[in-house]
Amino acid sequence: MNDRYYNESYIKYGFVSNLCDPPPPLCVICNQTLSKSSMKSPLLHRHFVTNHGEFKDKPAEFFKSKPENVALETSYELVSLAAKNQASYTAVESLVVPGALITTHKMLDKISENAMKAIVSADTTVRRRIHDMAKDVVEQITENIKFDEKFAIQIYESVALSDEAELFVYIRYFGVKKGAIVDEILGCKQLPEEKIFLKSLTIL
Template sequence: MEAQKKKRRYSEEYIRFGFIVIIKDGTEMPQCVICAKVLSPAAMKPSLLQRHLHGCHQDLKGKDVDYFKRRETMLNRSKLDHSGSFHQSNKAALHASYVVALKIAQQKKPHSTGETLVMPCTKEIVRIMLGEQHAKKLDTVPLSDNTVQRRISDMSTDIKDQVVFEIKTAPLGIFALQLDETTDVRWLSRGNVVKRVFELKDELGLFFSCNDKKVTQVYLAKLNDPKWITGHAYIVDILSRLNILNKSLQGADAVVTDAVDKLKSFQMKLKLWETKVKKGNFEMFEALAERQDISDQLVNLIVDHLASLQSEMKRYFPAVSEGILKLIRDPFHTDVASVNDEIQEEFIDFVNDSSASDLFEKESSLVREVLFLGGPWSGEMTVVVLIVLVLVKDMRRSL
């Protein structure tokens, strides 16, 4: 007499392979939560269950246990008979329910639309076209308010899981990070990139953690370093301030005098920020102020950087003499002694031209427009005076 074979029993750990258990005629049988296929009792072995997962659902082999538990819930919601096989009618009804729920979501309609509009209209159409018997079959399609809501939630979760899985398993080179380009000014664009990296640091950490290449591990180490993130926060803040200044100096209406005023103001702010940082006040730097791990070493680095910015601003934007600024703002009240010798007589004729003076008062915006930012605004007094004289001559010809 053959020895009776020992029956294998289901273990809760098998859910990690995507299998639950059903009982048929008193015998435990494994059922896949993905395709609902019921395997023989002999397949109740980890190696065989894993073979089914890798062979039939290869794209899901990296899923975690929570994913398979969600699929178990979805399977239990499906109407199954005691043997674990789908009734064909229930399978079709379930499919139809998901299709209608998807259409409702795509059209951004209320969840009750399926029950209050779609189902009644569909029944009437089928009743008229095919008869009452066929119309009654539609009663098996679940389209209640709550059901449609669950269907949409299930589909949303499934899509998210698929996307995350594709990112985790794909080579790094397949995906490209799309970065905003909001301006043609290169350093301004770099400022926006730095801000985006800071805002997406958690997502980038997840992205880099999915790849074991050496370079990605370097990036991941930076994103996991609190000190590096805090320093990055300051860079985001200071570049944001510089971006605002840069934008304010651009445009068709930008003029030398306004630019000088804004640059002076920004240099004073740099000095103020330096003083505040020394006292431990970071309220002017939004991202940095939210960090709780600002070390003394970083404070010293920020102070040095702000001082360096002040020096660079003075070097890059040399001071404009008050004489030139006064000449630009009000050429008719400028002392002739401040003008270069070779053009003093012509300048006297200019400032005593009443027609030009009256027109200048009315159309002073034209003078400002000629002296727009972008030209050699830091040149000699002679250049500025000649520009004004040419303008006035043009105005006189228009009288």
């Protein structure tokens, strides 16, 4: 067997194959690409033991899922960025990821470009992940205020760019983990056509 070519057993050292021929070994833990001449069991094992000894007892499935987990985490971060900038659900698929692909293709390498293609960016996925993140934020806030006996809720009506009335609910409480007063948006909902002009209402 030629050690310069990828062998499935290399996954136990945290290395996966790429599309080059012969493919350089890519460490899924630190994302470092070694030289093609390093495609030998002893050299890969040395990198693994020297840099990632804490993972020596992990099964092969742990390393196989690593690239997928990184792609998933990246996808959520891109969705979060789009949501914070009030971009449409299609922005990640039509602009962000294509832009990243162009950048990696022009400035980096084929390996980085192929890794970028693993990011799921369909508008339905973006919509679902935004909802998942919003639900998670509410759950975190709910969990945090359980440690504080007092909190304040403010209900405020605003008008969106589309001239539709929206109801915002803000909450203020003492964040135990941060050790300070925390202000959060607890929720936002579009009001019916018969607008309710609450303006501002604080509940203590």
